[in-house]
Amino acid sequence: MSQFTINMIFVLGSFALYIAIAIWARAGSTKEFYVAGGGVHPVMNGMATAADWMSAASFISMAGLISLGGYANSTYLMGWTGGYVLLAMLLAPYLRKFGKFTVPDFIGDRFYSSGARLVAVACLIIASVTYVIGQMTGAGVAFSRFMEVSSDAGLIIAAVIVFMYAVLGGMKGITYTQVAQYIVLIIAYTIPAVFISLQLTGNPLPPIGLFSEHEASGLPLLQKLDEVVRELGFVDYTADVDNKLNMVLFTLSLMIGTAGLPHVIIRFFTVPKVSDARWSAGWALVFIAILYLTAPAVASMARLNLLNTIYPAGPTADAISYAERPDWIKNWEKTGLIKFEDKNSDGRIQFYNEAPAFAEKAEERGWKGNELTVNNDILVLANPEIANLPGWVIGLIAAGGLAAALSTAAGLLLAISSAISHDLIKGSINPNISEKQELMYARISMAVAIVVATYLGMNPPGFAAQTVALAFGIAAASIFPALMMGIFSKRVNNYGAIAGMLAGLVATCVYIFTYLGWFFIPGTATLENVPANWWMGISPLSFGAIGALINFVVAFAVSAVTAPPPQNVQDLVESVRFPRGAGGAVDH
Amino acid sequence: MTVHKDQAQAYWQANLRLIIGCLIVWALSSYGCGILFRPLLSGIHVGGTDLGFWFAQQGSILTFIALIFFYSWKMNQLDKQFGVDEE
Numbered sequence: 001m002s003q004f005t006i007n008m009i010f011v012l013g014s015f016a017l018y019i020a021i022a023i024w025a026r027a028g029s030t031k032e033f034y035v036a037g038g039g040v041h042p043v044m045n046g047m048a049t050a051a052d053w054m055s056a057a058s059f060i061s062m063a064g065l066i067s068l069g070g071y072a073n074s075t076y077l078m079g080w081t082g083g084y085v086l087l088a089m090l091l092a093p094y095l096r097k098f099g100k101f102t103v104p105d106f107i108g109d110r111f112y113s114s115g116a117r118l119v120a121v122a123c124l125i126i127a128s129v130t131y132v133i134g135q136m137t138g139a140g141v142a143f144s145r146f147m148e149v150s151s152d153a154g155l156i157i158a159a160v161i162v163f164m165y166a167v168l169g170g171m172k173g174i175t176y177t178q179v180a181q182y183i184v185l186i187i188a189y190t191i192p193a194v195f196i197s198l199q200l201t202g203n204p205l206p207p208i209g210l211f212s213e214h215e216a217s218g219l220p221l222l223q224k225l226d227e228v229v230r231e232l233g234f235v236d237y238t239a240d241v242d243n244k245l246n247m248v249l250f251t252l253s254l255m256i257g258t259a260g261l262p263h264v265i266i267r268f269f270t271v272p273k274v275s276d277a278r279w280s281a282g283w284a285l286v287f288i289a290i291l292y293l294t295a296p297a298v299a300s301m302a303r304l305n306l307l308n309t310i311y312p313a314g315p316t317a318d319a320i321s322y323a324e325r326p327d328w329i330k331n332w333e334k335t336g337l338i339k340f341e342d343k344n345s346d347g348r349i350q351f352y353n354e355a356p357a358f359a360e361k362a363e364e365r366g367w368k369g370n371e372l373t374v375n376n377d378i379l380v381l382a383n384p385e386i387a388n389l390p391g392w393v394i395g396l397i398a399a400g401g402l403a404a405a406l407s408t409a410a411g412l413l414l415a416i417s418s419a420i421s422h423d424l425i426k427g428s429i430n431p432n433i434s435e436k437q438e439l440m441y442a443r444i445s446m447a448v449a450i451v452v453a454t455y456l457g458m459n460p461p462g463f464a465a466q467t468v469a470l471a472f473g474i475a476a477a478s479i480f481p482a483l484m485m486g487i488f489s490k491r492v493n494n495y496g497a498i499a500g501m502l503a504g505l506v507a508t509c510v511y512i513f514t515y516l517g518w519f520f521i522p523g524t525a526t527l528e529n530v531p532a533n534w535w536m537g538i539s540p541l542s543f544g545a546i547g548a549l550i551n552f553v554v555a556f557a558v559s560a561v562t563a564p565p566p567q568n569v570q571d572l573v574e575s576v577r578f579p580r581g582a583g584g585a586v587d588h
Numbered sequence: 589m590t591v592h593k594d595q596a597q598a599y600w601q602a603n604l605r606l607i608i609g610c611l612i613v614w615a616l617s618s619y620g621c622g623i624l625f626r627p628l629l630s631g632i633h634v635g636g637t638d639l640g641f642w643f644a645q646q647g648s649i650l651t652f653i654a655l656i657f658f659y660s661w662k663m664n665q666l667d668k669q670f671g672v673d674e675e
Contacts, residue, residue: 088656279657
């Protein structure tokens, strides 16, 4: 059986499973899953939140970025988990007590103004569309490999499937489908990692394998990896970073962005009780952590395996000849995501870092430049192939990667379409539209969002996880501060919240667009995106934390010089602080 | 249903103190041990590298999980103690 057939069996098989569960769950009483009393158990809700949350960025892209950046990219690990601490303590229980359905609902009520609601909708749409661009990038990579086409063709196939998936709609709301997606995703991620950890270190647990001995050399794995990459002119894998300010701000952006993303917050509205909202955040993090503790092991082991493939006799000996390259390189060459150019015409694949400090050594070895370009986003998907694992493991990771990308992309499209049709058109512009018209606007906005995301996904502002990180920056700068001030301050009023959100949003977007192109349109960047150009060494990915600070300062300043909120709003704030009297979970 | 005003105030203060305590641990494990204090911890070796690297890639995540469960457990106690829990 060819690998293509095996992949198809796994991908189609997993989809059949999700659809079957969706139909089964519908046939039973759907209400039972969501309504008070019979609400979703915190463990189940945690698993579903984990599936919703872990997207192409976590599954496909993140380990690749850590693999490339080593310690410096630990930011993704800390940032995308630490946000749950903020969520559990600063937002989830209070928003659950508030008991309404969407984030704009809370902001609209707490800041007693449709203007605040409108600004929240705008922030939500901008963050979500950016997020979808990242998902499409990841889904495009996965499809291009498994359909064996170019990455652009893969992206278009992904767009069509995501659109159909989102229009079918029901997938998203059904907790048990998400539980199934989580199980497929986590098995797909961990099984190859277990095999690889066994091969390299003899330890079946990847997180422990990461800090164990590399069996072939007898050195600790990370020390061995440092030695290999150093020999090829790369920065040490475990090397410390100089720009700590940027690293701190980047981590902070991802953390507060996590706590500000509407599609994550919404999940905490479905648990039966306020106390369950707290537990639920804990369980979500447990399930997320299974992947996040495996990812750094995948990252370092994949890097070592990749370099061992290119330099079978060690980094000081000759590289592999192009004619004898393994099948996985040939497969990925078809997608255009791996490219080889024989610069010194010796028929071998020299893969190294063209740093000035390494130029002399490269010259000595007769190398005329790095000859292999590898897109980071392929690393997790190619990992089982690089390690020569059996065909079914490769099929499994295909199914997992697609589950991650599609579920999140479809979920985000639904969030965007409901924000436009429900919050924007029905809530503000024309409250009298019929349900049918509302549905039509929902479909149109979904189609527009996917076309925009696909177009921008062709030339994305970064690798999948980086683009997603930008979305977090935007959410961090706009939504999180408004929610937090809405709960923890009785003094912040409508003018303060609106001015704060706008200031945070505009400052962050302007900073990002300056370096990555206006509205992410390729070729429109004002300044080249290199560290030398960054203000105070802060990268566009990290600016969300500064945006959030601006939001807080502006909101407090404006509120201080304008009238305090009316008594009924102060009472609302008082009431969300105490669990007693929380009604049943909202019916989705 | 109505909660006494002083008691409500005391509950909220206790919650805020707990949040601040937890967030200090949260910041120390990630921004502290994982990033800023890494050079200070470089003498402590963990599997081919140092403690700061471990905190950045594993330790902080484990700390976060422990923190959320601790907070949830403690808050449930406070809810009952101040009589603001859901019946």
